[in-house]
Amino acid sequence: MRIRPYFYTLSFLCVTVVLSIAIGSVFIPLTDLGRILLGWLNREPFTEPLKTFAFILTDIRLPRTALILLTGAALGGSGAAYQGLFRNPLADPYLIGVASGAGLGAVLAMSIKWSYSFWGLLAVPVAAFLGALLTVFLVYTLARVGKTIPTTNLILAGVAFGSFATALTTYLMLRSTGELHRAIAWLSGGSSQAGWEPVLAILPFLAIGLGVLLLSGNALNLLQFGDDQAQQMGLPVTRTRTLILLAASLATAAAVSFSGIIGFIGLIVPHVMRLWFGADYRRLLPLSLIGGASSLMLADIIARSVMAPQELPVGIVTALVGAPFFLWVLRRAKNQGFW
């Protein structure tokens, strides 16, 4: 079977995007969707119920779809980069503390009563973003030995600092009375803010982070030979690894700041892509980006459909549906020695 990875993944992404726009707690018939599309093209004003439908599309579903798309792409891409960087199948974008740092920042911001204002409303995402970046910086600094950053040190420092931050987060949550629901929802990826502002706010960080990752496929391929050999082949190992690490962390930090901690996408999407389409990072990185976006989109559609009009935190769905799916892919995989 000749594999055409981009064709398959991109068409799957298109299907999920269309489904994400078509499916919601308010049922919009396909014919009405078509009429709205025509109305936009002809710049006609709408009458009810099309007016409400069009408003729901532009102000709720499209921005949500865009945010999910970007978040999924960031998690999938960063996951692939982390796994390549650490040459470890257990690596995910949260390995060196992005999630625990963001969680601590978010819950800390929730424990303070902010005024109802532009900055007050931005407190949680900004605190999460800063918490994540600060954690990565701290872990990186702590793991540094002279001019090198040994992988083991980085992982261990990340795990240790992660436990520390998680313990603080849990303590803050136990102490709070009214914010527990909010904190749990955020930590399981159930945060949803309407409108285009979150999309625009994270877009520049994702563009930088994911842009660097898309260019680093060759470097990651070389790094798979081990640091020494990569160095001999002319790759400035430490500088490259630092750059990729920062880019992936930046993208992940921006992604989680508005959406909350969404687990599992960054871990399994790169694996599935590797199992299906091979381990060449020049292809694996863009494929993981696309795969992350489409799988998170699918999870989000499920999250808002199964209990509608109630919504499940999407992080619960990614693990609940993703884990069995991944095990199925793993069982069927023919090339077991893919690492």
Place this chain on the structure above:
Amino acid sequence: MFRKLLFALLVGLLLAGCGPALTATPSPVATQLPATAVPSASVNPSISLTDGLNRSVTLASPAQRVVSLAPSNTEILFSIDAGRQVVGRDETSDYPSEALSLPTVGGYSGYNLEAIVALHPDLVLAGGVNTPELVASLEQLGLTVYYLPNPSTLEEMYANLDTVAGLTGHETESAALVSSLKLRVAAVDAAIAPLSYGPTVYYELDATDPTKPYTAGPGSFVDLLISRAGGINVGASLQGQWAQISLEQLVVANPAIIILGDSAYGETSQKVAARPGWGTLAAVQSGQMFPFDDNLVSRPGPRLVDGLEALAKLLHPGVFK
């Protein structure tokens, strides 16, 4: 590979078919309530109030299509006869039973913005359980949102009734309700005042871990109502409204009465008596353990007074019949 794709597509289509068909068309009938339902609307053409987030909220006329995002708000709306103006509720709004027939728009785990918008509300009544982010999102969607803060005293609860009455045009009903509530509270006060004895009370919120269960701490309505009903709350000296008390502390406090606010989750006096180490408590030995409807004291609405009366009856059965 192609089979996988087909499978995923099928799953997606299946899901699309399963989505609940919530029609978005607002019924034009519902917006034109009989004129009698809107008293004093013409006297005061515009309503402007500052809400619990310090936002200024303006309504051109009393709200006729209200979505309530908290059970206490729903209870307040129905208690002042504004129930007919409610078009949507959150998942946990289950009282009064008329509210159950209203469409839900989600709950704690996630509120559904689409469903709220599709109901065309002219007022969304948010409560203390809702986040400022939710209020901002709704505001951004062009909806009028009023954030009703949680009261911490009965007086503040009365004020909330008046506020909601002002937003919905039911000032007369609210005034009548508040004065009757005040009379009922005064009756309890009057009956308690001459008593010299106040039993110690342990109010149980959650005993998943019976060695350190959760009880109502200072600042909570349970604490306030237990003292108002002539009892001594053993949780009053703890920290936080949801406070953990160790079994050791509980044995020292030795409550005379145990009130099971978690009876809705299956806790019974038999189960309490069977818990290791609980047999020494005075309340267990005398069998003074009572199941209790926690909604009466956890939802800051007019039913708090029902809760006060129910507590007073349990604490002083000789005085209240």
